Amino acid sequence: MTPVPSSLASGHETALPAWPAAEFEARLRAKEAGYHIHHRFNQRLNSGALAPFQVRGWVANRFYYQLCIPMKDAAILSNCPDRAVRRRWIERLLDHDGRAGPDGAYRDGHAGGIEAWTRLGLAVGLSEEDLWSQRHVVPGVRFAVDAYLDFARRRPWQEAVISSLTELFAPRIHADRLAGWPSHYPWIEAEGLQYFRSRIPLAARDVEHGLEVAMSWCTTGERQQRALEILQFKLDILWAMLDAIELAYPDDLPEDQRP
Numbered sequence: 001m002t003p004v005p006s007s008l009a010s011g012h013e014t015a016l017p018a019w020p021a022a023e024f025e026a027r028l029r030a031k032e033a034g035y036h037i038h039h040r041f042n043q044r045l046n047s048g049a050l051a052p053f054q055v056r057g058w059v060a061n062r063f064y065y066q067l068c069i070p071m072k073d074a075a076i077l078s079n080c081p082d083r084a085v086r087r088r089w090i091e092r093l094l095d096h097d098g099r100a101g102p103d104g105a106y107r108d109g110h111a112g113g114i115e116a117w118t119r120l121g122l123a124v125g126l127s128e129e130d131l132w133s134q135r136h137v138v139p140g141v142r143f144a145v146d147a148y149l150d151f152a153r154r155r156p157w158q159e160a161v162i163s164s165l166t167e168l169f170a171p172r173i174h175a176d177r178l179a180g181w182p183s184h185y186p187w188i189e190a191e192g193l194q195y196f197r198s199r200i201p202l203a204a205r206d207v208e209h210g211l212e213v214a215m216s217w218c219t220t221g222e223r224q225q226r227a228l229e230i231l232q233f234k235l236d237i238l239w240a241m242l243d244a245i246e247l248a249y250p251d252d253l254p255e256d257q258r259p
Helices: 021-034 040-046 052-079 083-097 113-124 128-132 139-154 157-184 190-217 221-248
Strands: none
Touching: 021 157, 021 190, 021 221, 040 052, 040 157, 040 221, 052 083, 052 113, 052 128, 052 139, 052 157, 052 221, 083 113, 083 190, 113 128, 113 190, 139 157, 139 221, 157 190, 157 221
């Protein structure tokens, strides 16, 4: 993965010329070339080329990432002194953890992303115990996800926000799954795809706020360059996860080792 230290991280900014806002945003968006939508495993997944056990392996490992997301967002909240930012950012945490009523029960439409991913797991043939026990999480995925969470906890909140800008590229990957999975994987119950449906509008909202933070903080060339490094770091996290998953679930994996 791309290392994240920089001259800014050590407190020594250099006088790099800043790009205009439109060019800076264009450079952020150009990072899509490294998004995991282009990873071979994802291309096989979305083209219907994977066996059921490989789909289950991907779902089980990505669940570990889903569990990390609200903890990452809580870390941003804990490091952010700006009340207005916190009021907006807390929606992301609730999007994944869900919103419980006064009796502690989750109402329809408010269960959150973790619950939606659990339903996806059930739809592909995993049990809740398979997911929550994390028994199928491979070391490479655990290492990558833990590195991302550690970054969010230790770095300035603005940097952690910028790391979330991979949301710029997420709607397409969700749309691809919604378009292809029903025909490629008819054995997956349709209800399990709700996570992908819900994330498309939420990603658009999240990108708007993330870009606001990036534009207001990255007022120097040094900070703009730092933002590109951070976004690449997050892209590498997602790519490394698929590397690990692909290695863990080859086509010829013995039956007794398949999830």
